[in-house]
Amino acid sequence: MPGAIYAEGLLKTFGDVKALDGVDLDVPEGTVLGLLGPNGAGKTTAVRVLTTLLQPDSGKAVVAGVDVLKHPNEVRRSIGLSGQFAAVDEYLTGRENLQMVARLYQLSAKDAKRRAGELLERFHLGDAADRMAKTYSGGMRRRLDLAAALVVSPPVMFMDEPTTGLDPRNRQELWEVIQELVAGGTTLLLTTQYLEEADRLAHDICVIDHGRVIARGTSDQLKAQTGGERIELVVHEREHLATADEVLRGFGKGEGKIEQHTRKLTVPVAGGAKLLAEVIRELDARGVEIDDIGLRRPTLDDVFISLTGHAAEVVEDEPVAKEVTK
Incomplete structure (x- = not known):
C-alpha cells in the first residue's frame, strides 16, 4: 500500500x-x-x-x-x-488570525476561540496573543x-x-x-x-x-554512499607534509589528499578511534608535530556535493507557479 x-x-x-x-x-x-x-x-x-x-x-x-x-x-x-x-494578516492579532482560519474551516465561534487559545499556548505565543502580528x-x-x-x-x-x-x-x-x-x-x-x-x-x-x-x-x-571515515590532520611545519603523508598512506584505505597552503592532509580509513591513536603514535615517533587531528565522518553536505558537484545552497530561484487547480 x-x-x-x-x-x-x-x-x-x-x-x-x-x-x-x-x-x-x-x-x-x-x-x-x-x-x-x-x-x-x-x-x-x-x-x-x-x-x-x-x-x-x-x-x-x-x-x-x-x-x-x-x-x-x-x-x-x-x-x-x-x-x-x-x-x-499583519493587521490582525495573533488570536484573531487563528480564529479567522478556524472560522474558514467552519468551526463555530466558540470552538474557534478555544482552538486559537490552545494553539497560542502550544506555540509559546500566549503573551503576544492580543498584539497585532506586524509587531x-x-x-x-x-x-x-x-x-x-x-x-x-x-x-x-x-x-x-x-x-x-x-x-x-x-x-x-x-x-x-x-x-x-x-x-x-x-x-x-x-x-x-x-x-x-x-x-x-x-x-x-x-x-x-x-x-x-x-x-x-x-x-x-x-x-x-560517500565513503566511510577519514583522518584529517594539520601539520605544524610545511616541511613535515611529506613524512605525514607517508605515515597516513600506511594506514589509509584509499588515495589521500594534501592541501599545501593549509598544511592539511586527509585520507580515508577504517578502524575508528583505535586507528587514530596508532596514527598519532607513529607521527610522534617520526618527529611530526601536528596542530590538529581528528576522525571525521561524512556529513549530508559531503553527500550533496558528491551527488551534484555543488553545495546545497545556491541563489537560483525556482520558476513561479501561475496555474492553480480549479
Missing part, C-alpha cells in the same frame, strides 16, 4: 524549464520525508502539486488516500501547509503560521523551508514543535536547504536536483 503521501512520475514544465522531471515519492504514515536540494531544484513545485495548488503536466499523486487530481477539495480537508513565507518577530510569525496550518489537526503536513531566515534559537524551537507533531502521528513532507535540518528531523531523505530525485535513503545510508 502507498504511504500517506505518494507520487509517481510527476512532470511539470515552465517554458523550457523542467521543474519536475518524473518525481517519485512515498512517505509512510507517521514519518518525515526530507526533500533536500538547492533553490530551483523543484522542491516547492512538488509541494504545490501535492497540495493541489498546481496541476502537473503528467503523473499521479495521492495524499491521505485521496487522488490529488480527482478530488482536490477532499485533499485540502486532510492537509496543513506552511509555506516559505509566513501567511499571516511579531520573524520567529513568532513562523510559529503563528504553523499554528494556523494546524487549526484542524491535519493528518498530513507540508512544510516548505519552514525555518528559512530564522535565527538558530528560533530554528531550534521550531524543530522541537515539528518533532512533537510527528510523535503525535502526523506525516510530514519537509523541504529544506539546511542539511542539518534534514539530518535532525527526517526519517528518510530524497535529494532532488534539476527536477529529478537523484538519491534517497536514510541519512546514514546516504552518508555511506
Whole structure:
C-alpha cells in the first residue's frame, strides 16, 4: 500500500524549464520525508502539486488516500501547509488570525476561540496573543503560521523551508514543535536547504536536483554512499607534509589528499578511534608535530556535493507557479 503521501512520475514544465522531471515519492504514515536540494531544484513545485495548488503536466499523486487530481477539495480537508513565507494578516492579532482560519474551516465561534487559545499556548505565543502580528518577530510569525496550518489537526503536513531566515534559537524551537507533531502521528513532507535540518528531523531523505530525485535513503545510508571515515590532520611545519603523508598512506584505505597552503592532509580509513591513536603514535615517533587531528565522518553536505558537484545552497530561484487547480 502507498504511504500517506505518494507520487509517481510527476512532470511539470515552465517554458523550457523542467521543474519536475518524473518525481517519485512515498512517505509512510507517521514519518518525515526530507526533500533536500538547492533553490530551483523543484522542491516547492512538488509541494504545490501535492497540495493541489498546481496541476502537473503528467503523473499521479495521492495524499491521505485521496487522488490529488480527482478530488482536490477532499485533499485540502486532510492537509496543513506552511509555506516559505509566513501567511499571516499583519493587521490582525495573533488570536484573531487563528480564529479567522478556524472560522474558514467552519468551526463555530466558540470552538474557534478555544482552538486559537490552545494553539497560542502550544506555540509559546500566549503573551503576544492580543498584539497585532506586524509587531511579531520573524520567529513568532513562523510559529503563528504553523499554528494556523494546524487549526484542524491535519493528518498530513507540508512544510516548505519552514525555518528559512530564522535565527538558530528560533530554528531550534521550531524543530522541537515539528518533532512533537510527528510523535503525535502526523506525516510530514519537509523541504529544506539546511542539511542539518534534514539530518535532525527526517526519517528518510530524497535529494532532488534539476527536477529529478537523484538519491534517497536514510541519512546514514546516504552518508555511506560517500565513503566511510577519514583522518584529517594539520601539520605544524610545511616541511613535515611529506613524512605525514607517508605515515597516513600506511594506514589509509584509499588515495589521500594534501592541501599545501593549509598544511592539511586527509585520507580515508577504517578502524575508528583505535586507528587514530596508532596514527598519532607513529607521527610522534617520526618527529611530526601536528596542530590538529581528528576522525571525521561524512556529513549530508559531503553527500550533496558528491551527488551534484555543488553545495546545497545556491541563489537560483525556482520558476513561479501561475496555474492553480480549479
